Amino acid sequence: MSGTVRGAYAEIDARHLGKSFHRRGSGKAAVNDISMKVTSASAIGIVGESGSGKSTLVRMMCGLLEPTDGTVAYNGAALPGVLSTRGGRREFRSRIQYVAQDTTSSFDPRRTLRDAVRLPVQRLLGMDTETANVRVDETLASLELDPSMADRYPAEVSGGQRQRFSIARALGVKPRILLCDEVVSALDVSVQGAILNMLKSYCAAEDCGLVFVSHGLPATAFIADDIVVMRSGVIVEQGTTDDVVERPQDPYTEQLLEAYRGLDEVEQLAVAAAR
Ligand SMILES: Nc1ncnc2c1ncn2[C@@H]1O[C@H](COP(=O)(O)OP(=O)(O)O)[C@@H](O)[C@H]1O
Ligand SMILES: [Mg+2]
Structure with a gap:
C-alpha cells in the first residue's frame, strides 16, 4: 500500500456489516x-433519528469499532490486515479521518489548538515541527480560521470554534475521506451554516470524500449528493x-421531511443562507 500517491483515489467498501452490543442471539x-461503498469522490449523507445506528456504522467503517458481522475493505484490502501493520495503520489514519460531535473530551485541555492540529500531521505524515506548522497554517487558511486563535487552549474558545478546530485537526493530514x-448537531443554526459551508467548499476544492452523519435532514441535504x-x-x-427529498419512498423519510418542513422561519432562513 505504500507507493500510492497522496491525493489518490481512496475507497471504503463495507459489506454486510453488522454490530451487536449484546451477546450473540440476544437483543437487537x-x-x-448494511453494505455501502464510500470513496474520495463521494459526498454521502447518513441520516436517521438518534439511536438508529449511524455512529456504530461509521465507526466500523473507519476501523474504530470491530464489526460483529461482515467486512470492511480499504482500497480493496481487508481492514484488520491493513491495521495490523504500523505502515498500514499510518496510511489508513492519514487517508481516512473521523470527526465526532463531542469536542470537549476530544481535545487535551493542556495543549493549544495549534498543537492539537499539528500533532497528527507530525505523527502521521512524519513531518518535523517546522514543516508541520506550515501545514497547520495552510489548513487553517483553507478553512478560513484565524491563526491567532490557534494559540488558545480548547477551553478558551466557543463550542463552534472548537468544532472548527476539530475539523482542522482531521484535515491537517489531507485525508482522502x-x-x-x-x-x-450541538451548535447554533447560524454557526451550523458557516461550518457546513466550510466543509463543503473544502471538500470540493481538495477533492476530498465526505460522509456526513446527522439526525437532521436539512444540513444533510445541503451538503450531500446522495443520502442514506x-x-x-x-x-x-x-x-x-434530490430524489430522497423530492420523492421519498419510505414513510420514515416522509417523517424526517415533515420535521424539515416544520422548521421555524429563523431556522429556514439560516438553512437558506447557508446555500
Ligand atoms: N458501546 C455501546 N454499548 C452498548 N450499546 C451501544 C453502544 N453504542 C451504541 N449502542 C446502541 O446501539 C444503538 C445504535 O446507536 P448509535 O450507533 O450510537 O446510533 P446513532 O448514532 O444513530 O444515534 C443504540 O441502541 C445504542 O444504544
Ligand atoms: Mg451517533
Whole structure:
C-alpha cells in the first residue's frame, strides 16, 4: 500500500456489516446487514433519528469499532490486515479521518489548538515541527480560521470554534475521506451554516470524500449528493439527495421531511443562507 500517491483515489467498501452490543442471539443489533461503498469522490449523507445506528456504522467503517458481522475493505484490502501493520495503520489514519460531535473530551485541555492540529500531521505524515506548522497554517487558511486563535487552549474558545478546530485537526493530514459524525448537531443554526459551508467548499476544492452523519435532514441535504436513510440499524431508503427529498419512498423519510418542513422561519432562513 505504500507507493500510492497522496491525493489518490481512496475507497471504503463495507459489506454486510453488522454490530451487536449484546451477546450473540440476544437483543437487537445496532447495525444489521448494511453494505455501502464510500470513496474520495463521494459526498454521502447518513441520516436517521438518534439511536438508529449511524455512529456504530461509521465507526466500523473507519476501523474504530470491530464489526460483529461482515467486512470492511480499504482500497480493496481487508481492514484488520491493513491495521495490523504500523505502515498500514499510518496510511489508513492519514487517508481516512473521523470527526465526532463531542469536542470537549476530544481535545487535551493542556495543549493549544495549534498543537492539537499539528500533532497528527507530525505523527502521521512524519513531518518535523517546522514543516508541520506550515501545514497547520495552510489548513487553517483553507478553512478560513484565524491563526491567532490557534494559540488558545480548547477551553478558551466557543463550542463552534472548537468544532472548527476539530475539523482542522482531521484535515491537517489531507485525508482522502472525511467522516463527520453529528459535527454541527450541538451548535447554533447560524454557526451550523458557516461550518457546513466550510466543509463543503473544502471538500470540493481538495477533492476530498465526505460522509456526513446527522439526525437532521436539512444540513444533510445541503451538503450531500446522495443520502442514506437509516432506521433501527438498517437502511430504509437511499438515493440522490434530490430524489430522497423530492420523492421519498419510505414513510420514515416522509417523517424526517415533515420535521424539515416544520422548521421555524429563523431556522429556514439560516438553512437558506447557508446555500
Ligand atoms: N458501546 C455501546 N454499548 C452498548 N450499546 C451501544 C453502544 N453504542 C451504541 N449502542 C446502541 O446501539 C444503538 C445504535 O446507536 P448509535 O450507533 O450510537 O446510533 P446513532 O448514532 O444513530 O444515534 C443504540 O441502541 C445504542 O444504544
Ligand atoms: Mg451517533
